[in-house]
Every structure is written in structure tokens, then in C-alpha cells.
Amino acid sequence: MLIAGNWKMFKGPAETAGFCLELRRADVSGIEVVVCPPFVSLATAVQLLAGTDIAVAAQNVHWDADGAFTGEVSAPMLRELGVYGAIVGHSERRQYFGETDETVARRTEAALAAGLSVIACVGETETQRERGETEDVLRRQVSVLPADEQLVVAYEPVWAIGTGKSATADIAQEAHGFIKSLLDVPVLYGGSVKPDNAAELLAQPAVDGALVGGASLDVDSFTAICRASIRS
Numbered sequence: 001m002l003i004a005g006n007w008k009m010f011k012g013p014a015e016t017a018g019f020c021l022e023l024r025r026a027d028v029s030g031i032e033v034v035v036c037p038p039f040v041s042l043a044t045a046v047q048l049l050a051g052t053d054i055a056v057a058a059q060n061v062h063w064d065a066d067g068a069f070t071g072e073v074s075a076p077m078l079r080e081l082g083v084y085g086a087i088v089g090h091s092e093r094r095q096y097f098g099e100t101d102e103t104v105a106r107r108t109e110a111a112l113a114a115g116l117s118v119i120a121c122v123g124e125t126e127t128q129r130e131r132g133e134t135e136d137v138l139r140r141q142v143s144v145l146p147a148d149e150q151l152v153v154a155y156e157p158v159w160a161i162g163t164g165k166s167a168t169a170d171i172a173q174e175a176h177g178f179i180k181s182l183l184d185v186p187v188l189y190g191g192s193v194k195p196d197n198a199a200e201l202l203a204q205p206a207v208d209g210a211l212v213g214g215a216s217l218d219v220d221s222f223t224a225i226c227r228a229s230i231r232s
């Protein structure tokens, strides 16, 4: 069971330090926990979580090792910092920053080749679900991902992200089962995971963990979700 906190564009280095010190004191033993701060806070998180089992991942990664790519960060640079992995293809990157299945594939392959773990995000929009296109969308998004031991997929229905409208356990189970039929990898659920719905979602047999946005920003709610994963 893997619980990853996607901080999005929240918490600079000072806030990150406070969060990590508090997280160190919380008991999350026995759970695979990952935090994903913004690039500028990665070094702080790596330093302050050193010696714990809590891993640190980035929220994006470029496909080249270096080059004229203003504003991007490469996999070897993240490795040098001691970062363990990266999220790739989050729906916010697809929606606001022109991420496509092709760039998701390139980022994923480069990150894996450099020794990073990857959490690759897939998921349908509300309109796509209403039109009955969910499986087509998932098939297309998953088809570009390589089978790799260091790859985890996060099923994040776009309509559930930041809306407070989580998928039902049945919807999550069905989508995860479909993704696993395409690619044999662990699948995390993401989209409005909170302490009060985590146990039910995580109890589904095809749900291997959670990618948590808003509720990962507070140590108490994040650790409550981590602990719910033990009971599930």
C-alpha cells in the first residue's frame, strides 16, 4: 500500500521543513509513504526526511538529461538531490501546460531509465465519462506507458480532483481493474481522498494506494489517511 501526497504548488522550503519535522514525529511505520513537494522544496524535504522510510518525489520531470529547456528539471538532477521518483502526466499538467500522451511517455521513459520511480496519472473528464468514453480514454493513456517495476499508475478521474466528489469505491474498483487488465502495475486512486473516505476506497482489492492532493497538505489528515491504509 502506497500513500503519496501531491502538494501541487503549495509549501515553499520553510513550510516544507515544518511539515517534514512533524511528519517524522508521526507514526507512519509499516506504510510506504511519499511526499511530492514543489521543485524548490525538494532538497529541504530530502534532508529532513533522511533516515526515515518516507520518500520524496517531484511533480514532473523532463525527458532530456540537460539542454535548452527553460523552466524544466531533468531526472539526473532529481537523482542528484536524492529524490526517489516523480509524478508524470497529472491532469493539471495535461489541462494547463500542454502535456500530451506523447510527452507523458517521453518523461516516463527518461525518468525510469535514470533510476527514478514514476507515478503516471491517467483519468477521464466528466464529459468523457458521461459519453461512455472512460475505457477508451484510459486505454489510450495507459497504452503509452511501459511495463516497469518502478512504474505505478494513479487513476485520477478529473471530475474528482479537488472537487470533494470522490469516485465511489465501485467506480474506483472497476477503473482500476480495467487499468490492471491493460498493464500489470500497482494502481493508486486519486481524487478527493480524505480521512473519512480513505478506508473504503483503499479496501477495494484493485486499489493499491492513494495519490492525495488537498488532504496531504495537513500532517494530521495525511497521516490519518496513511493509517487508514493499514486497516484496509
Ligand code: PGA
Residues within 6 Å of the ligand: 006, 156, 160, 161, 162, 163, 164, 190, 191, 192, 193, 211, 212, 213, 214, 215
Ligand atoms: P485532491 O487532488 O486530493 O485534492 O482531489 C488529487 C490530485 O490531484 O492528485
